[in-house]
Amino acid sequence: MRSLFMYTLFVVSLMANAQPYTVSGTVVDEEGKPMAGASVVNRASLEGTAADDKGRFSLSLKALPAYLEVTFIGYYGYYAELTREKFQGGELELLIRLKPRSEQLAPVLIEGKRYEEFFTYPGFEVLDFTFVDDNTLLLLKYGSNYKLALINEAGDSLMHLPLHRKASGFVKDCLQHVYLGSGDSLYALSFGQKGIVLLGALPLDFYVKQIKPCVAANANNLYYQFYKGSNQWVETYQSPMAGGGESRLIHNIADREDIRSREEYYRRALTLSQVGSKKGFEMMSWYNNVLNVPAYNPLFALRRGALLFDHLNDSLLVLDKEGHAKEKYEIKHHRNKHFKNEILRDAVTGRLYARYAKGGMTSLRVLSEDNFAVNERFELLTHDFPTSLKIRNGIAYYLDHSEDDYSRLKLYRQKLR
Numbered sequence: 318m319r320s321l322f323m324y325t326l327f328v329v330s331l332m333a334n335a336q337p338y339t340v341s342g343t344v345v346d347e348e349g350k351p352m353a354g355a356s357v358v359n360r361a362s363l364e365g366t367a368a369d370d371k372g373r374f375s376l377s378l379k380a381l382p383a384y385l386e387v388t389f390i391g392y393y394g395y396y397a398e399l400t401r402e403k404f405q406g407g408e409l410e411l412l413i414r415l416k417p418r419s420e421q422l423a424p425v426l427i428e429g430k431r432y433e434e435f436f437t438y439p440g441f442e443v444l445d446f447t448f449v450d451d452n453t454l455l456l457l458k459y460g461s462n463y464k465l466a467l468i469n470e471a472g473d474s475l476m477h478l479p480l481h482r483k484a485s486g487f488v489k490d491c492l493q494h495v496y497l498g499s500g501d502s503l504y505a506l507s508f509g510q511k512g513i514v515l516l517g518a519l520p521l522d523f524y525v526k527q528i529k530p531c532v533a534a535n536a537n538n539l540y541y542q543f544y545k546g547s548n549q550w551v552e553t554y555q556s557p558m559a560g561g562g563e564s565r566l567i568h569n570i571a572d573r574e575d576i577r578s579r580e581e582y583y584r585r586a587l588t589l590s591q592v593g594s595k596k597g598f599e600m601m602s603w604y605n606n607v608l609n610v611p612a613y614n615p616l617f618a619l620r621r622g623a624l625l626f627d628h629l630n631d632s633l634l635v636l637d638k639e640g641h642a643k644e645k646y647e648i649k650h651h652r653n654k655h656f657k658n659e660i661l662r663d664a665v666t667g668r669l670y671a672r673y674a675k676g677g678m679t680s681l682r683v684l685s686e687d688n689f690a691v692n693e694r695f696e697l698l699t700h701d702f703p704t705s706l707k708i709r710n711g712i713a714y715y716l717d718h719s720e721d722d723y724s725r726l727k728l729y730r731q732k733l734r
């Protein structure tokens with residue numbers, strides 16, 4: 318199997334063909350050291366590459382303007398709009414210095430209580446949110462109008478973009494590039510000095526089949542997960558970040574008894590439904606909605622390797638950069654019936670939290686950094702149905718209704734302490 322690296326092999330031309338241009342350059346850190354594996358993507362076409370061992374890259378551009386985005390795990394992104402004026406004879410050379418992200422943001426002040434309404438502009442509903450570097454990107458609705466807004470931790474507006482279409486929410490790929498969902502398409506977003514830019518559309522079906530399998534990435538590798546056997550068998554592949562190498566299977570998790578029982582259930586349901594049996598249609602509906610839910614065994618990338626939760630075998634594997642399991646820990650948190658099949662990772666500190674729900678109350682439990690056992694517990698105060706829950710710098714961000722305006726979702730945040 319050849320490399321699955323989406324940005325070196327996958328080409329979606331969203332702009333008309335024109336004179337070819339080439340942007341080349343070197344990606345370095347603040348000390349001038351080359352950053353091998355840095356992701357270099359033209360957000361206008363979703364074509365890209367990765368920096369080599371010397372930090373060098375070269376990318377052909379079919380049309381201008383192009384929107385260059387250079388990212389590396391643990392560093393702030395670099396964003397630039399490339400226009401014809403910047404090229405000499407169709408060539409452009411760049412030296413890009415990436416600034417490391419601090420492991421701690423400035424502390425959030427929540428006066429008098431542990432939670433607060435983070436976005437409270439009258440009349441606006443927050444449909445979705447996501448993090449962009451140290452800032453928060455909001456999808457807002459006011460009446461029948463939609464709008465994007467980028468705000469900082471103090472709630473100050475940094476930039477905004479009115480939308481001329483209905484929008485459903487944000488999607489991020491494994492390299493943390495942001496897309497905006499609208500109908501059956503995703504629109505790439507770029508962030509630069511001129512503000513938020515909405516670029517060409519990518520078919521949602523293509524994203525789900527070709528890009529979504531990549532679930533995590535670090536400076537060395539991309540990690541893909543594919544489901545088989547009634548979604549009760551998950552295979553994890555590793556592909557070199559630089560592309561051009563072989564993708565290889567590094568782990569698989571399969572509940573073979575459950576696979577056989579589910580396949581037998583499916584055959585029975587299909588046979589009965591084909592002869593018009595009401596019970597068969599009910600069984601098929603149950604299978605599609607309940608029994609065919611994918612096994613939950615999440616994977617997170619570390620600086621050099623990855624963490625793979627194997628809930629079937631009550632274990633967590635620490636993988637090195639070659640994909641080999643160098644450590645194994647016994648875990649039990651998933652056996653609690655109130656566990657919501659969700660492990661959340663702090664976007665700044667990397668700390669892991671397991672999500673639980675009981676009696677209308679959502680709680681988060683810290684997974685120990687020593688052995689990944691359940692540790693401290695935090696409850697989300699006063700809110701029964703938080704959605705889009707994310708964590709950054711020890712603060713939980715989530716959407717929920719408020720008692721004074723139940724018709725609209727608002728963005729809340731709460732300190733986990």
